[in-house]
Amino acid sequence: MKKEKVLNLLKRKNVKPSVQRMEILNYIVENKNHPSVDEIYSHLNKKIATLSKTTIYNTLKILCKKNILTEILIEEDEVRFDYMEKPHIHFKCKSCNKIYDVFKKCPLINCKKIEGHKIEEYHIYLIGTCKNCYKDD
Amino acid sequence: MKKEKVLNLLKRKNVKPSVQRMEILNYIVENKNHPSVDEIYSHLNKKIATLSKTTIYNTLKILCKKNILTEILIEEDEVRFDYMEKPHIHFKCKSCNKIYDVFKKCPLINCKKIEGHKIEEYHIYLIGTCKNCYKDD
DNA sequence: TTTTAATTTGTAATTATTACAAAATTGAAA
DNA sequence: TTTCAATTTTGTAATAATTACAAATTAAAA
The missing domain is CATH 3.30.1490 (Dna Ligase; domain 1)
Structure with missing residues (x-):
């Protein structure tokens, strides 16, 4: 997904954009296999060296509250996330x-x-x- | 569910019956709102004073492996259990x-x-x- | 009874998630 | 540009469900 699209998506849903938020959302949208928080962290840490896991948890919580993402409870020990354009x-x-x-x-x-x-x-x-x-x- | 029915169910599925196993399974079958491990513990503790939570976890794991129960992952922070006679x-x-x-x-x-x-x-x-x-x- | 195997129990370890407060960043007003 | 307030990010510590493990108990077999 293009940078601008992610940006607009956040704006449209009233989430103040930031580098971290855009990268996290983009990674979930791009990666179709519903990465875990750990996977998101490991991957983005390469780009944003100072990234904190707490930021990921915070961001995911906001994105869910604003209905941009949905929680997937298919794994027993951790939550996954879903960008749901149409129900599936x-x-x-x-x-x-x-x-x-x-x-x-x-x-x-x-x-x-x-x-x-x-x-x-x-x-x-x-x-x-x-x-x-x-x-x- | 009658004591004998629970007993037979365990036997039929090759789970060696015990007081604890029968009580745990019976409580889940009887209680239709899918109690949490904590709720199972609190309730059965009154009957079996020495009951340990580890026993509940062990038993639930066995009952799932033997296809007597199914895990329900609808809650974010804890697993629930289901006695599934017919799919629902x-x-x-x-x-x-x-x-x-x-x-x-x-x-x-x-x-x-x-x-x-x-x-x-x-x-x-x-x-x-x-x-x-x-x-x- | 004696011995062996399986089950139960309690404690300690593990791990995902949350709470919280300090540090950093942003954005607007002066 | 500088200042100041508000928001976001970050790291550490706390929480809580679950698991690992070994000792104690119980059941079954010889």
Whole structure:
């Protein structure tokens, strides 16, 4: 994603841009496999030597609150993050541990209510073996 | 669930029964709102004064491995557990924090493969406001 | 009973995340 | 440009769920 696009996205959602915020958001948007906080840190640390993990946590929290990102709770021990342009499904491969985006439609996502409960968020997580790992058997 | 049913369930799935294992499994099966480890501990501690949290963690791990329970990753900071007789959806209320089971059918649950990936587990989490909290507005 | 194996327990270690306050940076006003 | 206030970033320390591990207990087998 172009620098300008990230900048505009932040502005549009009322998040004051900064070098750190732009880099963090950009890395998540670019990297499709939903990097962990550690991965984000390791990668960006090369560019921004003074970067702190606390900044990453702070930024991610803001970006979620402003609905730019969504938390993915597919891993047991850490949170992942998702830039969701359109609603989609997540598939985690048990073997290689990658998290794929799947854009198959699910009628559930159009429901506003279910058994009387008002739905505000949809999280669909599938777990199994991805096509790359599967063929190695 | 009757004592004997829990016992048979454990035996059938090749888990050696014990007082602790039966009580833990029974509590999860009986309590429909998916108690946390802390809640399980607090409740069963009254019955089994010597109970240790480590035993609960050990037992839950075994029960998951033997496919008697499934992990629910709907909470950000702790794991919940589910006794899944038939596949269903989970709905978490943001307001009262209860986790409901919803038995509406979703065609996704019949898919064995998606975009070439082999599916082994289905986790569908909806988040919003439940019907009890909603009407208080 | 004696012995062996499995389970339970308590403590200490691990690890992701948060709280907090100092340092650095930004942006506007003078 | 300089000054000053507000915001952001950073590092350290605290928190809390989970796990590792070994001793104690219990159950099963001989």
